Amino acid sequence: MKGQRRHELEQNVLADWLAGIVGSIKPYANAILGALLLLVAAMLVYTWWVRQSATQTAEAWDTFYKAMASGNPVEFGKVIEQYPGSHVAHWAAVVAGDVYLAQGCNRLFSSKATANQDLRKAVDDYLLVLDESRESMLRERASFGLARAQEAQGDLSKAITGYQDVGRHWPKGAYAAAAQRRLEDLKKPKTKAFYDKFAKYDPKPAFSDEPGTPGKQPAFDLDSLPKDAPAVTPSDFMDLKETGPGGKKPPE
8 A cells, every 4th residue: 555655656756847847848849849840850951961972972983984994084084073072083083193194104205295285184183182182092192193293294303202202101002112213213313314315305296298107207227328329418418508519509
């Protein structure tokens, strides 16, 4: 009997406490209801955003892999423009930089103007990664690529600084050994002499109207001349141009 009475008293106390709580929050019922509705709406928006982000990320990587299949750096540029600031855009930028770098190095021996355009694009792509990405692997790759591009441009002081940065920030990274080798080579006098000489090198334009293989300058070998051919030096040629055969000046 006493136990039942005690139980009833406890229920009354609990009821009184609940009634007090309800009474105290009743003036704020509308505000609380509004907050709950906002919380539910926020959860719905967050769920939608997560799903949309996952879909967009999948689409972005699909676009990236299509650019990889094409091998065209312009396609990577489209990924960067379509998904700015994203992880996939940073990957697209570093791969585009690698492609432009390879093209630029190859074209240095055929057209320096075109090569320099490619190398500038490579530099821009690498700098984009270094400015925006915080991922260590991407930053290391972009730093090494940037140093290589600067070396190809003949800016050896920047290239040396770049290789030093790779070794300092990523001493056990994938590019540390290669950066150290380039650093040691660039400090050799013969390497400096090569780049000084190469800076003056101007590739000859392709010949299209000459005999031989299209797009290639015909080979010229002094040993291929007939034995009885007259020996004409450049000075002799200038003399002939001014006076003509027999010492007479050619007519206008």
